[in-house]
Amino acid sequence: MKRLAILGATGSIGTQTLQVVDAFPGQFQVVILAGHSNWQLLLRQACQYHPSCVIITEPSAYEKFKQENADKQLVVLCGMSGVLQALEQFPVDMMVGAMSGAAGIEPTLKALELGIDLALANKETLVSGGSLVRRAQQKSGAQILPVDSEHSAIFQCIEPNSSCLHKILLTASGGPFRTWNKEQLSQVTKEQALKHPNWSMGQKITIDSATLMNKGLEVIEANWLFQVDYDHIQVLVHPQSVVHSMVEYGDGTVLAHLGKADMRIPIQYALTWPQRQGNPFPKLDFTQLAGLEFFAPDYEKFPALALAYDVGRTGKSAPAILNGANEVAVAAFLQDKIGFMDIPALVAQVVGCHNPIEIESFAHLIELDQWARQQAWQYVQQHQ
Ligand code: NDP
Numbered sequence: 001m002k003r004l005a006i007l008g009a010t011g012s013i014g015t016q017t018l019q020v021v022d023a024f025p026g027q028f029q030v031v032i033l034a035g036h037s038n039w040q041l042l043l044r045q046a047c048q049y050h051p052s053c054v055i056i057t058e059p060s061a062y063e064k065f066k067q068e069n070a071d072k073q074l075v076v077l078c079g080m081s082g083v084l085q086a087l088e089q090f091p092v093d094m095m096v097g098a099m100s101g102a103a104g105i106e107p108t109l110k111a112l113e114l115g116i117d118l119a120l121a122n123k124e125t126l127v128s129g130g131s132l133v134r135r136a137q138q139k140s141g142a143q144i145l146p147v148d149s150e151h152s153a154i155f156q157c158i159e160p161n162s163s164c165l166h167k168i169l170l171t172a173s174g175g176p177f178r179t180w181n182k183e184q185l186s187q188v189t190k191e192q193a194l195k196h197p198n199w200s201m202g203q204k205i206t207i208d209s210a211t212l213m214n215k216g217l218e219v220i221e222a223n224w225l226f227q228v229d230y231d232h233i234q235v236l237v238h239p240q241s242v243v244h245s246m247v248e249y250g251d252g253t254v255l256a257h258l259g260k261a262d263m264r265i266p267i268q269y270a271l272t273w274p275q276r277q278g279n280p281f282p283k284l285d286f287t288q289l290a291g292l293e294f295f296a297p298d299y300e301k302f303p304a305l306a307l308a309y310d311v312g313r314t315g316k317s318a319p320a321i322l323n324g325a326n327e328v329a330v331a332a333f334l335q336d337k338i339g340f341m342d343i344p345a346l347v348a349q350v351v352g353c354h355n356p357i358e359i360e361s362f363a364h365l366i367e368l369d370q371w372a373r374q375q376a377w378q379y380v381q382q383h384q
Pocket residue numbers: 007008009010011012013014034035036037038039057097098099100101103121122123124147148149199200201202203204205263
């Protein structure tokens with residue numbers, strides 16, 4: 001039985017990970033579950049999966065969980081320190097990193113340090129702390145299996161012994177505003193932005209998908225995961241979300257990964273790798289497809305994507321600044337404090353005020369991240 005720690009268990013990826021666990025009885029043991037504020041769902045999950053330890057990172061939710069929990073065997077911990085303690089105390093074979101945002105960085109580094117394989121959904125960790133993650137991984141030799149659908153697709157299309165990988169073709173649905181003009185984009189409401197045409201996901205990534213910042217973060221994620229330079233990572237808008245990404249080889253061959261837009265497929269592949277196993281989830285019916293389209297992205301209408309390429313090429317601390325500023329921008333948009341097109345403008349302004357430097361350590365990264373957030377909140381105050 002593969003022992004799992006699932007961080008972000010109460011979120012979209014976390015709950016779908018548990019559906020994958022359900023689909024393979026006897027194959028996985030849930031040892032650690034971590035959530036942030038949704039203590040009721042975490043309590044139900046604890047009753048169903050009987051983990052050894054549960055962590056609630058939000059203190060008031062932790063108190064409520066403790067009051068309602070009747071299982072005296074269950075170890076219940078609080079905060080990020082609780083997550084780190086649990087990873088040290090309860091042996092697991094794999095950690096599913098499904099927290100949202102930069103909160104995922106510290107446990108990811110801890111898991112790698114302990115030699116625990118990672119099923120990584122939390123792209124913000126790679127964007128912000130890619131150099132630290134890589135260093136920690138090289139030291140311990142732990143595996144990183146991508147959960148992000150595009151990166152799982154690329155991972156599956158890369159031939160381990162090929163010496164002529166030419167480029168990565170990273171597909172993007174284009175989000176709900178693909179066909180909108182600039183004027184319309186300036187009027188976007190949060191209700192409209194939270195309706196993704198093809199995927200049902202957490203709020204932060206749904207907004208990122210609408211601005212195309214998500215694709216920008218994924219370009220940087222691909223650079224770290226596959227060591228392919230930015231000139232050889234091409235984003236292709238593909239509204240049907242059937243081709244999850246492709247890899248082009250020097251002989252002109254293109255290998256593509258196709259499937260339903262169902263995150264349980266890449267989650268399962270990360271959990272069962274190197275095996276591919278059958279599952280009961282719905283399969284793609286080609287006779288129902290009206291067609292597959294591919295377009296170049298519109299960098300002018302969606303400046304976040306061009307900005308992420310620039311920042312990725314700059315490297316060093318620049319992507320961490322982009323990520324911190326973007327997290328604040330999305331939060332401010334969801335609180336109706338700034339408009340939709342203020343998101344890329346805010347991020348560009350904060351990135352523009354920063355002089356990129358090498359990230360020395362986790363503490364240094366947190367300092368940089370905090371700086372970016374402060375600058376971003378200042379922008380929000382000025383533009384309210
Ligand atoms: P959700 O918002 O649905 O879930 C986020 C999870 O993280 C919840 O369990 C939440 O807890 C927890 N969380 C939130 N804030 C904190 C915090 N400060 N500290 C610790 N835990 C926290 O997000 P998704 O599941 O959609 O996304 C998770 C990650 O996976 C993101 O990095 C995203 O980019 C990535 N991803 C998601 C995809 C998707 O289809 N959803 C696809 C590809 C990547 P609670 O709810 O209890 O407050």
